[in-house]
Every structure is written in C-alpha cells, then in structure tokens.
Amino acid sequence: DGGITQSPKYLFRKEGQNVTLSCEQNLNHDAMYWYRQDPGQGLRLIYYSQIVNDFQKGDIAEGYSVSREKKESFPLTVTSAQKNPTAFYLCASSADIAAYEQYFGPGTRLTVT
Amino acid sequence: ILNVEQSPQSLHVQEGDSTNFTCSFPSSNFYALHWYRWETAKSPEALFVMTLNGDEKKKGRISATLNTKEGYSYLYIKGSQPEDSATYLCAFPDTGGFKTIFGAGTRLFVKA
Numbered sequence: 624d625g626g627i628t629q630s631p632k633y634l635f636r637k638e639g640q641n642v643t644l645s646c647e648q649n650l651n652h653d654a655m656y657w658y659r660q661d662p663g664q665g666l667r668l669i670y671y672s673q674i675v676n677d678f679q680k681g682d683i684a685e686g687y688s689v690s691r692e693k694k695e696s697f698p699l700t701v702t703s704a705q706k707n708p709t710a711f712y713l714c715a716s717s718a719d720i721a722a723y724e725q726y727f728g729p730g731t732r733l734t735v736t
Numbered sequence: 737i738l739n740v741e742q743s744p745q746s747l748h749v750q751e752g753d754s755t756n757f758t759c760s761f762p763s764s765n766f767y768a769l770h771w772y773r774w775e776t777a778k779s780p781e782a783l784f785v786m787t788l789n790g791d792e793k794k795k796g797r798i799s800a801t802l803n804t805k806e807g808y809s810y811l812y813i814k815g816s817q818p819e820d821s822a823t824y825l826c827a828f829p830d831t832g833g834f835k836t837i838f839g840a841g842t843r844l845f846v847k848a
Contacts, residue, residue, distance in 0.1 A: 627779075656836070658838070663840065664840055665740070665825070665837075665838040665839050665840040665841060666825070666827075666838040667838075668835055668836065668837075671835065681835060682835075713779070713780070723785065724770055724772075724782030724785050725770070725772075725780075725782065725827075725836070726779075726782075727779040727780045727781075728779060729778075729779050730779065
C-alpha cells in the first residue's frame with residue numbers, strides 16, 4: 624500500500640533537547656511538507672520541499688530544520704531554539720504542484736517539558 | 737500572509753439534516769482550492785480539488801461549489817450521517833502553488 628508514515632506517534636522530550644521527527648512516503652511524490660497544528664488553529668506550514676536536495680521555509684520555520692536527501696524522506700528536527708515546540712506535527716506529500724491534493728501521514732504529537 | 741477563513745467554527749446537527757459551511761479566500765491570484773476531511777485519530781483526506789470558477793464537485797452526499805471572483809467556496813452535506821462527523825478543512829495554495837494556507841476548519845458533529 625502506498626502512503627506516508629510518520630514515527631513515532633507520540634514523543635516526549637525535555638526542554639533544551641533537539642528531536643527529529645521522521646516522515647517517509649512511497650507515493651513517488653516530488654513535493655513534501657511539514658505542518659504544525661495547535662488547538663483552535665489551522666495547519667501552519669513549517670517547511671516544504673519541491674524536489675530532492677531543495678527545501679524552502681514556510682510561515683513558521685524558526686527553530687526547525689529539515690533535510691531532503693532522498694525523495695521518499697523528509698525528516699524534521701525541532702531544535703532547542705523553538706520556543707514552544709509542544710504541538711501536533713503532520714507531514715504531507717503531493718505530486719509536483721499544489722493543484723494536486725496532499726496526502727497526509729498520521730502525525731506525531733510532541734510534548735516538551 | 738494570506739488568510740483563509742472558515743465558518744462556522746463548529747456545527748452540531750441531527751442525523752438526516754443537510755448542512756453547509758463556507759470557506760473564504762483571497763480572490764486575487766487564484767490557483768486552486770482544496771477541501772479535506774479530517775476524522776478524529778485519522779489523517780486528513782482530500783475531498784475535492786477545485787480550480788475553475790463555477791466548479792461544482794460531488795462525492796456521494798458531499799458536494800462543493802466555487803466562486804473565484806468573490807473568493808468563497810461552499811461545502812454541502814446532504815442527509816448528514818454520524819460517520820460524517822469530522823473537521824472539514826479548506827486550503828488555498830498561494831501564487832506559485834507550493835505554500836498552501838489552511839483554514840482553521842469547521843468541526844461537524846452529527847448526532848444519531
């Protein structure tokens with residue numbers, strides 16, 4: 624089955640630690656995205672990548688970093704510089720342009736204490 | 737930052753009721769408008785991708801219309817069922833098509 628996997632489903636970290644969230648897709652999609660959801664808010668774009676070895680900042684990139692070394696993988700690192708990292712994180716992918724629908728992973732809930 | 741507004745924020749209906757909600761988006765530089773359904777404990781799933789003014793799309797009991805000139809889209813659910821309970825998101829890719837702005841969603845509760 625084609626799809627997007629994110630791991631882990633729940634993640635707990637101490638403040639000051641970097642943490643990496645995994646996102647893998649086997650849909651052969653060029654574009655991948657990371658979103659953050661906070662209660663009562665819409666999905667906010669953190670980073671996106673149109674092709675391998677290229678990525679762009681979204682609206683709330685501060686305190687996050689990504690890499691796109693392989694087409695199927697787009698890991699997100701939440702650094703200690705992110706002031707309020709506790710949130711629900713969703714990864715998505717789509718065919719080459721955004722007129723195509725995005726396919727979402729199951730999400731990772733990160734709690735930082 | 738472009739703004740995408742959805743209303744109402746939440747909606748409680750009885751089984752069998754028909755309902756509709758609104759997505760408002762910038763009318764200039766229109767590229768596409770997406771609707772997603774997000775059920776609890778699942779991933780958001782695409783319902784419709786709408787690209788042309790006047791577009792009307794349908795999937796079972798759910799349909800959507802698009803007015804790009806005035807910047808709104810309506811999602812209709814005919815004869816709501818408890819399994820329709822979900823958050824319905826609309827999303828608007830900005831110029832260039834890669835940065836997609838999501839609305840906060842309409843949370844629908846259908847009571848049996």
